Amino acid sequence: DALTQGQFDTVYNFLSLVIAAQLFTALFLTFGLSRILPRYRLAITVAIVVCGIAAYHYFRIFDSFKAAFVSDSVGGVDGYTAAVGESFNEGYRYVDWLLTVPLLLLELIAILALARKVQSGLIVRLMVAAGLMIILGYPGEISGDNGVRGLFGLLSTIPFAYILFVLFRQLSKSLATQPVSVRGTLSRLRWLLLLSWGVYPIAYLLPLLNIAGSDAWVAKQVGYSVADIVAKAIYALIIFYVARMKSYDDD
Amino acid sequence: DALTQGQFDTVYNFLSLVIAAQLFTALFLTFGLSRILPRYRLAITVAIVVCGIAAYHYFRIFDSFKAAFVSDSVGGVDGYTAAVGESFNEGYRYVDWLLTVPLLLLELIAILALARKVQSGLIVRLMVAAGLMIILGYPGEISGDNGVRGLFGLLSTIPFAYILFVLFRQLSKSLATQPVSVRGTLSRLRWLLLLSWGVYPIAYLLPLLNIAGSDAWVAKQVGYSVADIVAKAIYALIIFYVARMKSYDDD
Numbered sequence: 392d393a394l395t396q397g398q399f400d401t402v403y404n405f406l407s408l409v410i411a412a413q414l415f416t417a418l419f420l421t422f423g424l425s426r427i428l429p430r431y432r433l434a435i436t437v438a439i440v441v442c443g444i445a446a447y448h449y450f451r452i453f454d455s456f457k458a459a460f461v462s463d464s465v466g467g468v469d470g471y472t473a474a475v476g477e478s479f480n481e482g483y484r485y486v487d488w489l490l491t492v493p494l495l496l497l498e499l500i501a502i503l504a505l506a507r508k509v510q511s512g513l514i515v516r517l518m519v520a521a522g523l524m525i526i527l528g529y530p531g532e533i534s535g536d537n538g539v540r541g542l543f544g545l546l547s548t549i550p551f552a553y554i555l556f557v558l559f560r561q562l563s564k565s566l567a568t569q570p571v572s573v574r575g576t577l578s579r580l581r582w583l584l585l586l587s588w589g590v591y592p593i594a595y596l597l598p599l600l601n602i603a604g605s606d607a608w609v610a611k612q613v614g615y616s617v618a619d620i621v622a623k624a625i626y627a628l629i630i631f632y633v634a635r636m637k638s639y640d641d642d
Numbered sequence: 643d644a645l646t647q648g649q650f651d652t653v654y655n656f657l658s659l660v661i662a663a664q665l666f667t668a669l670f671l672t673f674g675l676s677r678i679l680p681r682y683r684l685a686i687t688v689a690i691v692v693c694g695i696a697a698y699h700y701f702r703i704f705d706s707f708k709a710a711f712v713s714d715s716v717g718g719v720d721g722y723t724a725a726v727g728e729s730f731n732e733g734y735r736y737v738d739w740l741l742t743v744p745l746l747l748l749e750l751i752a753i754l755a756l757a758r759k760v761q762s763g764l765i766v767r768l769m770v771a772a773g774l775m776i777i778l779g780y781p782g783e784i785s786g787d788n789g790v791r792g793l794f795g796l797l798s799t800i801p802f803a804y805i806l807f808v809l810f811r812q813l814s815k816s817l818a819t820q821p822v823s824v825r826g827t828l829s830r831l832r833w834l835l836l837l838s839w840g841v842y843p844i845a846y847l848l849p850l851l852n853i854a855g856s857d858a859w860v861a862k863q864v865g866y867s868v869a870d871i872v873a874k875a876i877y878a879l880i881i882f883y884v885a886r887m888k889s890y891d892d893d
């Protein structure tokens with residue numbers, strides 16, 4: 392619970408970067424919405440909502456961080472320590488994920504435009520798994536005990552593995568039925584998903600490694616922040632590109 | 643880390659000027675968007691997003707500046723000193739550039755409407771170079787050491803030179819294929835780019851000159867601010883003019 396000035400500034404700037412990235416991705420998508428055919432607009436609308444929710448939570452996380460660490464040196468040069476009567480609320484991330492992860496899954500399924508029957512079954516199963524994954528991860532995240540962290544991390548990994556497996560199989564299966572113009576993009580999207588979602592459990596596990604306390608914590612914040620940009624904003628821009636291409640093809 | 647009242651007010655007013663310039667350029671472009679043909683709207687949408695991102699960061703920079711310098715004299719007449727527990731976060735500029743410089747390049751390439759294959763190659767190469775330029779500049783900017791500042795400034799200048807070279811050549815090459823009505827404007831835009839982007843490394847280097855500490859710092863803030871207005875807002879208005887002319891010609 393002590394941060395050097397460099398560590399403090401790093402977390403501070405990454406949190407602000409995420410706010411800007413989410414907010415202006417949402418804005419960009421809002422301007423672009425009218426250029427998408429109505430049948431693909433659900434995916435983009437959901438993407439706008441996801442980036443908006445993330446921006447909201449990052450405003451909160453940013454303020455929580457600023458309140459939770461204070462310095463008593465001029466310009467903060469001697470570093471920051473945990474404040475009296477304030478704590479950094481990691482819970483915002485889990486509230487955010489509880490809302491956005493199911494929506495991210497919906498976004499993907501909506502853009503694939505699968506047969507209606509396949510769709511609804513998939514959505515239900517994936518959303519339940521996503522909810523379980525986040526809810527099981529939370530007690531481990533807020534616990535100071537490494538055993539508890541490890542145990543709930545493990546439990547949370549079961550629905551996580553299930554989601555990735557189902558997504559990867561569905562995406563691969565649907566490739567053949569997608570327009571040629573977006574096949575390459577959707578194929579690469581599988582890997583983007585795997586890589587960006589994979590960052591979360593790794594960042595979660597950092598405090599378990601034997602890195603000096605605050606380095607692991609800073610790396611975790613940076614990891615979650617970068618992953619949130621890739622998994623929400625960059626992902627949304629790719630979905631937008633696919634929607635544009637499909638709109639163009641169908642026209 | 644001590645500013646006279648005049649220095650404080652100068653920075654203060656320039657920061658506020660940038661907020662107003664970016665915010666209302668974004669607003670103006672938003673109103674104008676519907677007068678642009680769909681094929682040129684991407685460029686204008688990106689310009690809106692760029693000015694919005696800049697406005698966001700200047701709000702933050704402004705608040706950071708106000709919190710970081712305090713005065714204990716009535717009306718601040720005896721000047722300002724660095725505050726306890728707060729520092730002026732120069733990092734916001736780099737976070738801003740990390741997002742906006744690639745987008746400014748995209749804006750230009752989108753308005754030129756080059757052949758699709760030329761475009762995507764250009765975009766990738768320029769964006770990678772832009773990312774490198776900003777990331778390499780950052781460690782030098784936050785370092786108090788002039789040697790470190792010089793070294794990273796030099797490294798950052800390599801991708802910078804590459805970007806300017808590629809942009810200048812592409813712009814010059816594409817002039818022949820552009821409608822006559824915008825050829826003069828695009829030709830002058832080359833110089834605006836060169837001049838405004840050139841201000842950044844100069845402002846960066848000011849602390850290396852033997853100017854009294856806070857004068858160099860104030861000049862740096864003013865330099866970055868003016869350059870941000872020219873390179874984002876004025877640039878956006880020129881792009882808008884080109885888009886209007888092209889829309890008119892194509893119609």
Ligand SMILES: CC1=C(/C=C/C(C)=C/C=C/C(C)=C/C=O)C(C)(C)CCC1
Pocket residue numbers: 488491492495524525527528529543544545547548551588589591592595618619622623
């Ligand atoms: C496996 C696992 C986790 C996975 C989290 C994931 C995969 C979160 C994904 C979030 C996304 C995609 C956010 C939106 O942008 C937790 C909860 C950290 C706990 C440890 C085990």
Ligand SMILES: CC1=C(/C=C/C(C)=C/C=C/C(C)=C/C=O)C(C)(C)CCC1
Pocket residue numbers: 739742743746775776778779780794795796798799802839840842843846869870873874
């Ligand atoms: C060469 C160089 C730099 C160049 C910065 C530039 C060229 C920034 C451009 C910013 C723009 C265009 C902002 C948007 O409006 C740094 C990073 C200061 C570090 C020193 C060397």
